[in-house]
Amino acid sequence: METVGFLGIVGGILFRLWPVWACLAALVVLTLAFRPRLGLYGQLFGSGAGIAGVLICGFWVFTAIFADTIAPLDPRVQMSAMKNAFPGSIEPASRIVFLLGGDHLARDVFSRVVHGARVVLTIAPAATLIALMVGITLGLPAGYFGGRIDNVLSFLANLVLAFPVILLFYLLVTPGIMDTPIPYSMAGLFFLFPIAFFCVLFYTRFKSRPERLWPYLALTVVLGAWIYVGLVFDADPLGIISIAPNELNIFVAVVFASSPGVFRIVRGLVMDIKTRDYVAAAQTRGETPWYIMLWEMLPNARGPLIVDACLRVGYTTILLGTLGFFGLGMGPESPDWGTAIKDGSRVAQLRLYLWTGVTPAVALMSLVLGLNLLADALREESLKD
Amino acid sequence: MLSFILRRLGVMVLTMLCLSFVVFFFVNLEPNLRKLAIFQTEMRASSQDLENWLQRNGYRDNFLARYGRWIGVLPKQPVVDPATGAFTPRFRFCDEPAEARFSGVLQGDFGCSTAYRAPVSQRLPEALAATGILMFWVMIVMVPASLLVGVLAGMREGSRLDRSLSFGSIASTATPEYVSGVVFTAIFASWLGWLNGSAATAMTQGVSFYNFTLPVMTMAIYGIGYIARMTRASMAEVMTAQYIRTARLKGLSFGTVVVRHALRNALIAPFTVIMLQFPWLLTGVVVTESIFNYKGFGYLLVQAASNNDIDLVLACGLVAVVLVLATQLISDIGYALLNPRIRVS
Numbered sequence: 001m002e003t004v005g006f007l008g009i010v011g012g013i014l015f016r017l018w019p020v021w022a023c024l025a026a027l028v029v030l031t032l033a034f035r036p037r038l039g040l041y042g043q044l045f046g047s048g049a050g051i052a053g054v055l056i057c058g059f060w061v062f063t064a065i066f067a068d069t070i071a072p073l074d075p076r077v078q079m080s081a082m083k084n085a086f087p088g089s090i091e092p093a094s095r096i097v098f099l100l101g102g103d104h105l106a107r108d109v110f111s112r113v114v115h116g117a118r119v120v121l122t123i124a125p126a127a128t129l130i131a132l133m134v135g136i137t138l139g140l141p142a143g144y145f146g147g148r149i150d151n152v153l154s155f156l157a158n159l160v161l162a163f164p165v166i167l168l169f170y171l172l173v174t175p176g177i178m179d180t181p182i183p184y185s186m187a188g189l190f191f192l193f194p195i196a197f198f199c200v201l202f203y204t205r206f207k208s209r210p211e212r213l214w215p216y217l218a219l220t221v222v223l224g225a226w227i228y229v230g231l232v233f234d235a236d237p238l239g240i241i242s243i244a245p246n247e248l249n250i251f252v253a254v255v256f257a258s259s260p261g262v263f264r265i266v267r268g269l270v271m272d273i274k275t276r277d278y279v280a281a282a283q284t285r286g287e288t289p290w291y292i293m294l295w296e297m298l299p300n301a302r303g304p305l306i307v308d309a310c311l312r313v314g315y316t317t318i319l320l321g322t323l324g325f326f327g328l329g330m331g332p333e334s335p336d337w338g339t340a341i342k343d344g345s346r347v348a349q350l351r352l353y354l355w356t357g358v359t360p361a362v363a364l365m366s367l368v369l370g371l372n373l374l375a376d377a378l379r380e381e382s383l384k385d
Numbered sequence: 386m387l388s389f390i391l392r393r394l395g396v397m398v399l400t401m402l403c404l405s406f407v408v409f410f411f412v413n414l415e416p417n418l419r420k421l422a423i424f425q426t427e428m429r430a431s432s433q434d435l436e437n438w439l440q441r442n443g444y445r446d447n448f449l450a451r452y453g454r455w456i457g458v459l460p461k462q463p464v465v466d467p468a469t470g471a472f473t474p475r476f477r478f479c480d481e482p483a484e485a486r487f488s489g490v491l492q493g494d495f496g497c498s499t500a501y502r503a504p505v506s507q508r509l510p511e512a513l514a515a516t517g518i519l520m521f522w523v524m525i526v527m528v529p530a531s532l533l534v535g536v537l538a539g540m541r542e543g544s545r546l547d548r549s550l551s552f553g554s555i556a557s558t559a560t561p562e563y564v565s566g567v568v569f570t571a572i573f574a575s576w577l578g579w580l581n582g583s584a585a586t587a588m589t590q591g592v593s594f595y596n597f598t599l600p601v602m603t604m605a606i607y608g609i610g611y612i613a614r615m616t617r618a619s620m621a622e623v624m625t626a627q628y629i630r631t632a633r634l635k636g637l638s639f640g641t642v643v644v645r646h647a648l649r650n651a652l653i654a655p656f657t658v659i660m661l662q663f664p665w666l667l668t669g670v671v672v673t674e675s676i677f678n679y680k681g682f683g684y685l686l687v688q689a690a691s692n693n694d695i696d697l698v699l700a701c702g703l704v705a706v707v708l709v710l711a712t713q714l715i716s717d718i719g720y721a722l723l724n725p726r727i728r729v730s
Contacts, residue, residue: 049552155396159403160711164664164705166671166683167698170690171408184603318561322672325563326687338563345567347674354571361564369559376555 001081003088004097011170012088012099013110019066024058040306043381050377056370063114064121071111072096076337082106084353103356104343113363115335118361120367123247124316127254128309133194134255135262136305140293142263143270154267155258166322167258172253173329175246187232190255195224204291250329254319258312265308269301276300303382307375314371321364390718397710401703407573408702409452412695418444420693425476425499455496455699457489479504490703500688505700508685513704516670516681519600522592523666527605527612528659534609535616535655540643542621546641551617557610561670566603569674573599583678598604600677604669612655619654623647653723660716664709 004012014021031054035042044050063070073079079091082102087097087109100109142150160168177183198220206213230241231248243251270293273279282292324330324338325345332339337360344357411417422435422444430438439445443462453459462485479497488494495505538550560568573580581596590596620674623629624647632642678684682701689697 049555136558155400159400162400162664162706162707163404163407164667164702166668167408167686167690167702167705170686170698171411174417176414176420177411179416182414182416321561321563322668325672326675340480341563341567345563345570352575354575357567358571361567365560365564368561369556372555372559376551 001085001092002090003086004090007090008097009088009099011300012097016072016099016110017063019069019181020059020062023062023066024055027058028055033101037215040378040381043384044377047340047377047380049373050381053370053372053374053377056366057374060367060370061121064117067114067118071108071114072099073108073111075107075112075115076333077108078106079108080106081368082108084356087355096358100359101353103340103353104353105285109340109356109359110129112335112358113337115316116337116340116360117332117362117367119334119336120320120364123251123254123320124313127251128258128312128316130190130194130251131255131259131312132262132305133197134190134259136266136298137197137267138259139263140270140298141289143267144274144289144293144297146271149178150267153263157263160256160260161264165184165319166326167259169253169319169323169326169328172256173249178245178249183245183252184232186252187248188228190252191228191232193230198224200290201294204288204294246329246331250320250323253323253329254316257319258316261312262308265304266301269304273297303378307379307382310371310375310378314375316338316367317364317368317371337361386718386721390714393714393717397714400710404706405456405703406452408699409455410448412693412698413444414712417693417695421499421695424692453489455489455696457487457491457494459487459489460485460619461488472530476502481714490700495700498689498694498697500692500697505696508697509682509700509704512680512682515679516674516683518592519597519604519670519674519681520666522597522601523604523608526601527608530605531609531612532616532655533651534613536620536643536648536651538613538652539617539620540624540639540647542624547617554610554613554617555620557606558614559610560606562603562607562669563676565606566599566676569603571597581617582691588680591636599674600679603676604666604673605670608666612658612662615658616628616651616655620647623651626650651704653720656723657716657720660712660719663712666703667705667708 031038031042031045035045044054073096079094079096079102081093082091082098083091083106084104085098085102085106087099087101089101090096091098096108098108098110100113103109103112120180141260142270174184201212202216202220206216226236226238227241230236231243234242234245234248236242262349274297279292279296282296287296320336321338321341324334324340325342327339327342329338330339340360341357341364342372344353344355344360418439419435422438423430426434426438443451450459454461457728476497476499483655486563493506495509497503498505498508501508534550534554538547538554541547582600583596586593629642629647637645667683670681671686673679674681674683675687682704685697686701686705688694689701
């Protein structure tokens with residue numbers, strides 16, 4: 001079979017990724033131009049780790065956004081001549097170059113890795129966001145009030161944390177469980193937290209100014225209900241938001257596994273901040289507890305929370321990979337990296353056609369590395385103040 | 386101290402009860418029971434046959450009663466054929482009591498593995514022993530390596546050595562077991578051919594450098610970065626302390642200060658982290674044993690969970706939870722003993 005050679009592969013990959021390079025260049029130029037006005041994000045460009053982190057994360061985000069343009073083929077399409085084809089092979093009929101070779105089902109590895117970025121980068125940040133909402137909403141009162149509410153919530157959090165993650169996934173993400181109402185009721189519960197969070201957030205701030213309060217509340221409820229109906233019941237009236245049952249199942253399992261961690265961090269931060277003078281001042285002013293938690297304490301806890309969120313997206317990426325690796329939840333055709341690593345890591349496959357397993361493995365590692373570098377740089381920057 | 390340990394033990398028992406109940410609930414969901422029934426009867430069994438099988442073998446009894454029997458606070462009823470009245474054990478491969486008696490986890494009866502067609506108490510110890518060997522070697526590699534990296538990086542914060550070691554630690558925390566396993570196998574087994582890409586022979590022919598290096602390396606890499614970063618942070622903090630300055634000013638060499646004065650205080654925090662690594666290593670064990678085909682606890686858990694082997698999943702879950710809770714307790718006690726400033730109340 002014809003191949004394009006090593007330089008051809010490198011050149012081909014660099015060329016196919018042109019939208020990513022264009023966007024990264026624009027990002028760097030814009031950031032450097034407006035750096036003094038960008039706050040924490042601008043300061044990231046002061047350290048090597050920060051630049052590397054932003055660039056790696058940016059690379060994968062843009063790859064995920066432009067996946068359809070970048071990938072020459074659909075990730076599911078099979079071209080029988082290309083089974084386990086060597087990197088750089090040219091498909092005889094269509095003259096399409098398989099830049100990173102073909103996998104055991106004769107699909108283009110390059111296209112699959114690019115589309116895999118989209119799967120990972122939709123689920124991981126979204127799940128982290130929901131987990132943050134759940135953790136913050138429960139962690140604030142636990143740390144602020146203490147006492148019985150703290151005991152109960154901490155016990156529940158420790159319960160989930162004592163559960164070995166892998167067993168949790170085997171129990172929560174099996175095909176059979178989608179016949180039961182468990183994933184849907186858990187999703188119903190978790191997606192309530194963001195709505196409740198924003199309602200309380202706006203209510204405590206604007207309760208004496210109804211003309212500001214009602215628009216905010218109405219917006220939250222309408223937007224929240226729209227997304228809620230779309231995700232939990234898969235019945236979005238506009239047909240924009242929809243999620244496959246197995247993806248919802250994965251989503252719920254990941255949120256369930258990572259929100260206790262957020263809870264513990266928020267609780268610890270709140271217990272620390274509670275002793276500050278500005279909290280005592282707010283209490284003396286007669287502010288309500290929830291106002292103090294959401295508008296006095298939470299903004300002051302944002303530094304460690306942002307760092308944790310960064311690390312958590314990386315950890316969630318690893319969790320999604322683990323799920324794919326064990327064939328849990330994701331369909332067998334799914335282009336996500338964990339499934340690809342599983343397919344590529346069978347003994348015979350890895351011995352002869354190592355690019356099928358190594359490519360997604362390197363992709364996953366580089367994304368997590370970028371996120372960790374970003375978190376590290378953010379931590380350094382926030383410690384400087 | 387004693388009352389602290391007793392209270393923690395009480396919470397532990399409560400946690401174990403709750404978690405085993407949750408696991409029991411999940412493995413006994415209707416789809417899972419049907420899967421088990423299909424697995425145990427012939428393929429062509431009608432849905433009425435499946436229902437009869439579940440009914441006869443007591444899977445349709447009250448949920449709480451069955452949980453009580455599993456724990457051992459309620460007597461297990463023998464399965465009796467409704468037509469003849471004779472005792473017919475559920476599974477031929479396990480000898481079950483012919484008369485009602487207390488026989489649950491509390492009595493040491495973990496039930497019957499349907500996937501392995503053997504009693505759980507026969508399978509579990511050998512798998513745990515195999516994993517114990519793996520864990521031992523992982524700890525032997527991981528703990529000294531990570532402490533060394535952390536101390537070297539933390540003793541001169543901001544130096545070039547610190548920067549390169551820190552980058553290495555970050556990179557290693559970004560490498561989960563399934564990634565490093567695949568990459569290492571590709572390099573050392575497929576390409577160079579130095580090491581064996583499968584640890585299956587370690588079970589039969591004993592552990593050797595050839596068959597055990599890759600699994601141990603794979604598991605250690607992910608943990609090294611994390612412990613090293615904790616050690617570095619702790620070391621860097623200690624190095625700024627007043628007594629280190631005093632020691633330097635009275636003319637001690639840098640090496641002596643690090644080894645004699647800083648090290649002991651800097652290692653308190655990593656101790657906790659290392660203990661808390663055990664539960665984290667559990668996921669690693671599952672992944673690593675699956676990649677390298679090593680039939681230990683992780684492999685058993687995967688087999689149990691994917692075959693819906695109810696009793697085996699329950700037993701594995703219980704072992705895992707006990708391990709997690711025990712290490713938490715030990716790390717708390719150890720932290721208090723190591724650091725005289727901490728007083729548990």
